[in-house]
Amino acid sequence: MRDVDAAGLGIGDGYPTRVMGVLNVSSESPYKPSVFDDAAEAAAYVDEELVDEGADIVDVGLESANKRFEVLSAEEELDRLDVALETIESTSGDAIWSIETRYHEVAEAAIEGGFDMVNDIAGFADPKLPDVCAEYDVAVAKMASPPDLKRPGAVEETPWAERKGAEWAESADYVDQVYEALKQNGLTDKTIVDPAFGGWSEAQTTEQDRETLRRLREFRGLGQPILVSINRKNFLRELTGRSTEEALAVSLAATSMAIERGAHVVRTHDVRETVDACAVGDAFTPTRFRGTVGGADDVTVEELDVQTEGDVSRHVERVGTADVAGDAIRAVFEVSGLTATQAESLAAAASDAGAVFAAGDDADGAGLLVGSHRALRRLAGRTPEDDALAGVLDAVGDAVA
Numbered sequence: 001m002r003d004v005d006a007a008g009l010g011i012g013d014g015y016p017t018r019v020m021g022v023l024n025v026s027s028e029s030p031y032k033p034s035v036f037d038d039a040a041e042a043a044a045y046v047d048e049e050l051v052d053e054g055a056d057i058v059d060v061g062l063e064s065a066n067k068r069f070e071v072l073s074a075e076e077e078l079d080r081l082d083v084a085l086e087t088i089e090s091t092s093g094d095a096i097w098s099i100e101t102r103y104h105e106v107a108e109a110a111i112e113g114g115f116d117m118v119n120d121i122a123g124f125a126d127p128k129l130p131d132v133c134a135e136y137d138v139a140v141a142k143m144a145s146p147p148d149l150k151r152p153g154a155v156e157e158t159p160w161a162e163r164k165g166a167e168w169a170e171s172a173d174y175v176d177q178v179y180e181a182l183k184q185n186g187l188t189d190k191t192i193v194d195p196a197f198g199g200w201s202e203a204q205t206t207e208q209d210r211e212t213l214r215r216l217r218e219f220r221g222l223g224q225p226i227l228v229s230i231n232r233k234n235f236l237r238e239l240t241g242r243s244t245e246e247a248l249a250v251s252l253a254a255t256s257m258a259i260e261r262g263a264h265v266v267r268t269h270d271v272r273e274t275v276d277a278c279a280v281g282d283a284f285t286p287t288r289f290r291g292t293v294g295g296a297d298d299v300t301v302e303e304l305d306v307q308t309e310g311d312v313s314r315h316v317e318r319v320g321t322a323d324v325a326g327d328a329i330r331a332v333f334e335v336s337g338l339t340a341t342q343a344e345s346l347a348a349a350a351s352d353a354g355a356v357f358a359a360g361d362d363a364d365g366a367g368l369l370v371g372s373h374r375a376l377r378r379l380a381g382r383t384p385e386d387d388a389l390a391g392v393l394d395a396v397g398d399a400v401a
Contacts, residue, residue: 001290001302004190004225006139007116009056009096011192012225013290017259017278020098020227020267021046021055025083026063039086051093054275059098059119059267060084062106065200071150074103081106085113098141102149104128111136121145121152121194124185134188141227141265143194144181153200155181174208175215179222179314187224192265194227195219199234209235213254216261220305221314225264230254232269248273256281262305309373326374331400335392338365342389349389353379373400 003012011018023046024035036042046058062080063072072080081099088097099110102122107129110118117138123145124130133140145151146158155177160169164180172180182193195216197209213235219226230236232247236254240247252273255266259281268274288303306312312325335357338346343359346369350357355371355378369392371379380397384390 001220002189002223002225004139004192006057006190007096011139011264013264013288015264016282017263018056018265019054019271019274019278020057020059020265021050021053021095021271022059022061022267022269023050023084023087024061024064025080025087026061036087037083039083039090042083042087043090046087046091046095047093050271051091051095053272055095055271057096057098057117057265059100060087060115061100065100065121065152074105077101077103077106078109081109081113084110084115088114102126102129102152104132108132108136111138117141119143121196122149123147123152123181125149125152127185130186130188130191133190137190139190139192140188141192141194142182142187144178144196145200146181147184151201153196153198154204155196156201156203158184173211174204175212175218178212179219182219182222187222192225192227193219193222194229197228197230197233197235206235206238209233213258213261215308215310216258216263217305217307217311218314220262221311221318223318226262227265227267228255228258228263229267230258231267231274252277256284260285326377327372329373330371331373331376331396333369333396333399334366335369336364336366338367338388340365342386343367345384345386346389346392349382349384349393350379353382355379369396376400 001013003010003014023042025037036045050058062077096116098117098119099107099115100119100121101107102120102125104126107118118133118140120129120140121143123142125145125147126149143153144155145153146155151157158181178195195212197212231251232244236250237247240250242250248270255274255277259278266274266278288305290302292300304315306328309325309329312328316323316325343365347357350369354375355369357367357369359367376396377400380393382393
């Protein structure tokens with residue numbers, strides 16, 4: 001996993017989760033407390049409500065990303081940039097400044113004016129934008145999106161059959177599409193990937209967002225830090241029936257979960273509370289080894305954060321190895337109620353398949369069945385005549401399918 005240096009701010013596994021607070025200079029943006037058209041008022045908001053509350057990054061939006069509004073042109077965004085540049089000059093807090101734009105002209109003008117980072121919600125649909133970021137050596141957040149400047153985030157609208165083939169398009173699920181959308185148009189060395197949570201198209205569902213969060217760890221397979229923007233979004237509010245105003249608790253719960261699943265930057269309007277949620281997420285995220293070995297700086301070892309075969313498969317694709325996903329993930333099942341004879345039969349069959357069944361000492365016929373998913377699938381493929389054992393193997397097979 002690559003760490004990213006954003007103007008001196010480290011982002012990645014080797015650093016605490018970073019909080020990105022939001023400032024909008026777009027009158028149409030729905031979250032009115034963050035919207036300003038006066039630089040002095042905006043600067044006061046940044047200092048008091050964002051930086052003083054713990055924001056590491058200030059993300060400035062020049063227009064609303066709401067799909068109901070017309071997309072601004074680069075010239076229209078540039079007209080709004082002046083307020084943002086004046087705001088930087090008027091703030092006293094210490095934070096990294098990020099400009100949200102899909103246009104390379106706006107990104108370059110913002111960087112020249114003092115911005116440290118770019119947040120592109122159109123997924124490098126402007127092919128010159130990553131070149132600008134690389135030229136100025138700035139970090140850039142890239143949100144999953146079709147190659148269309150006017151349809152940010154709507155990954156389902158990508159012509160997948162043309163890009164990946166009809167067979168892939170037929171079999172791919174939504175998370176597969178998001179993953180591939182992030183790969184489109186490449187990644188710079190300082191790219192932070194954003195899986196595009198939150199209703200970017202009419203076709204996107206709240207369940208798809210929830211599945212993306214469940215499988216967030218898969219996006220570590222891209223080898224870049226991950227940004228999530230989940231604050232008060234519908235896919236969380238729907239779980240509890242809360243309004244936007246009442247949705248802080250679900251946002252904070254999901255934030256800690258996202259960090260445990262691999263998020264490195266959290267974009268939010270609720271900075272102080274999110275800082276606390278990040279502290280909890282960081283505290284309970286396992287530490288994994290990463291470093292050089294044997295004094296050879298060019299030889300490194302990194303323990304990957306994987307829990308499912310899907311997680312491993314993404315790394316297999318990136319590194320280009322044989323498919324070891326089925327061997328990498330292990331499962332443990334407790335089986336009880338077996339007779340001594342059945343336990344012996346299961347132990348023998350497990351051993352033949354490359355798994356292990358260890359019977360317990362008690363008389364209730366309990367034991368632990370342990371093995372890689374691949375070994376357990378081999379075991380499940382056997383057809384014992386004993387109905388109870390056949391049922392055990394069917395259940396195990398279904399679980400690791």
